[in-house]
Amino acid sequence: MSESRSERALILAPLGRDSQIALMILEEAGFPGLICQHLGHLCDELEQGAGLLVIASEALLGPGLEVLLQLIEQQPAWSDLPIVLLTHHGGPEQTPEARLGAQLGNVTFLERPFHPVTLVSLVTTALRGRRRQYEARDRLIDLSNSEQRLQTILETLEQQVQERTAQLRHNEEALRQSQKMEAVGQLTGGIAHDFNNMLTGIIGSLELLRRRLARGRTEDLDSLIDLGVTSANRAAGLTHRLLAFSRRQSLDSKAVQMNTLVLSMGELLQRSLNESIRLDMQLDDQLWIAEADPNQLESALLNLVLNARDAMPDGGTLVIRTSNQHLDADFTDAYSNLKPGDYVALSVQDTGCGMPEAIVHRAFDPFFTTKPIGQGTGLGLSMIYGFSKQSHGHVTMDSEVNRGTTVNLYLPRFIGEPVSEPVIDTQHMPHAQAGETVLIVEDDPAVRVLVSTVLGELGYAFLEAGDADGALPILQSKRRIDLMVSDVGLPGMNGRQLAEIGRQLRPDLRVLFITGYAEHAAVRGGFLDPGMQMITKPFTFELLTAKVREMIRT
Incomplete structure (x- = not known):
């Protein structure tokens, strides 16, 4: 829009000589102006630009008023077009058409006949306000341009941040890979050393x-x-x-009286300590029942005690403490698998050498150990960490150099009535009764031969299959089967799927699973149906035959 158009006065006064007089006065005062013939002409010119309008009130009665009102309504936010409305003698309140002034917005009334000085004063004031509106418009434009420039800068910075983040992620991945290879090296050294010693003993x-x-x-x-x-x-x-x-062990979670378990291990723990270490058990008399695998809990406690012993080569005090704990959301929200609720805590506290903060942060990392290669695989604390997480619990460690270390193991509180399990006599197992038959499904020939041999020596008839495909025809036959002993990790169809099909064919089929590792069998409660049990490889044949006898006779 040109400067002359932006400040011109559009004049519409169709009767008499008001238009010519107004234009003459404004031009003599140095203001540009244009006489419009009707409202439509005024609206067309207004779209090209104007500093103000000078309109006679009677002109508002002509056609085109709606277009003018619409243009005024659609003004941008910075604009408030000034209008000088020429009224008849007697004032605007006595002129019906002048009441439209409220719809026009920024209106100043000028009664005719008007004095030239008054008109020039009104136009000067209106244009001064109009110029301020243009300045506001220009500032808005500058601000918009600044925002666009800022947006461009931000987009450039965002791109740079993304590139830098990608680089950092690449570096982090490279570091993680390096640490992983270091950890694998530590694992390889520790396990190779230990396994070679064990294999030497066996071979x-x-x-x-x-x-x-x-x-x-x-x-x-x-x-x-x-x-x-x-x-x-x-x-x-x-x-x-x-x-x-790795949280892939097969857990047999059940109600555990933790105090009873700790006391039953008292003699073993005492024998594991040096004479210079005093064992102090502080057990809560009102302790809740915990839910956990008792065998894994015993292993975790023994591990913690041995670590505490190694941390006190010159002697000290080892405290084993049990307590009830309620963990609220403020604590559990920091851990993905931990839910607010009641937990039973087992704490092992020593007065040994302690550890610096950097070591504490890595203490539960798999394969991490401060011992030389060959003297530890770094799996003790990571085993406890995995056990706690798989049990829906938690483990923490607090340590201070030369002050000692405290490890707290939190296990969920057991809800429900504990179920007592029958005691199995593994020393005097009766032989099989005539005709009792066991189907053995195992893909490892050595294990299959050993299981069939020991059951055969007890008088059981047995049928063998190396996989599910070999076992299905036997299950579909009319042969007697009192129990199916199946590996979980069979090639092709796994043992659990085979058991499902077997029970469709034989609804009363009892199944004893044997497993060395099976990801989906990690939590037995969600894996076993009634009439199913599981034992973990390697197992003793006393346990195997006891389970076979128990399941067939019940």
């Missing part, structure tokens, strides 16, 4: 047994057998710790 004892039997020497074989079994059990314990920290 060496078997080799000595073979040599002695070949020479007809049968004396003192029990010590060699015990050596091999001890080494094998140590290897089994190591694999259990590996599964524990």
Whole structure:
């Protein structure tokens, strides 16, 4: 819009010489103006730009008023077009058409005949206000341009941040990969050292047994057998710790009287400590019942006690404490799998050397250990961490150098009535009754042969299959099957799926699962139906035959 148009006066006074007089006065005062012939002409010119309007009141009665009102209504936010409305003698309140002034907005009334000085004064004031509106418009434009420039800068910064973030993520991934490889190296060194020792014990004892039997020497074989079994059990314990920290072990969660469990381990714990370490048990008399796998809880407690012992080479005090704890949302919200509620806490506190904060932050990391390679795999605390998380609990550690360490294990409070389990006599198991038949489904030939041999020695008839495809025809047949013993991790169809089909064919089929590792069998309560039980590899044949006898006879 040109400057002349932006400040011109559009004049509409169709009767008499008011238009010519007004234009002459304004031009003599130095203001540009234009006479319009009717409202339509005025509206057309207004769209091209104007500083103000000078309109006779009678002109508002002509056609085009709605268009003018619409233009005034659609003004931008910065604009408030000034209008000088020429009224008849007697004032605007006595002129009906002048009442439209309220609809026109920024209106000043000028009674005719008007004095030239009055008109010039009104126009000067109106244009001064109009110029301020233009200044506001220009500032808005400058602000908009600044916002656009700022937006461009922000977009550039955002792109730079994204590029920098991508670079940092790449660096972080590279660091994580490096730490992962370092952790794998630590794991490899620790496990290779431990497993080589265990395999040496197993292979060496078997080799000595073979040599002695070949020479007809049968004396003192029990010590060699015990050596091999001890080494094998140590290897089994190591694999259990590996599964524990990865939260893939098979848990048999149930109601646990934690005080009773701790007291029952008292003698073992005392023997594990040096004479210079005093054991102090502070057990809550009103302790709630916890929900956990008692075997894994025993292992966790023993691990914590051994760590505390190693932290006190010069002696000290070890406190085992139980307590009831309510964890509210302020605490649990920081952990994804932890819910507010009641928990039973087991604390192990020592007065040993303690650890700096940097070590505490990594203490539960898998494979992390401060011991030299070969003296620890770094799986003890990570096993406890995995066990706590898989049990829907939590574990914390507080430590101060030269002051000692406290580890708190939180397990959920058991809700419901505890179910007492029958005690199984594994020492004097009766032989099978005539005709009792077990279907053995196991893909490992060595395990399958050993299971079938030990059941055969007890008088059981047995049927064998290496996978589900081999077992299905047997289940579909008319042969007697009192119990199916199946590995969970079969190739193809797994053992749990096979059991489902088996129960469709034989609704009363009892199933004993044996598993070394099965991800979906990690929590037994959600995996086993009534008439199903599970034992974990490696198992003793006393436990296997006891379970077989128990399930067939119940």
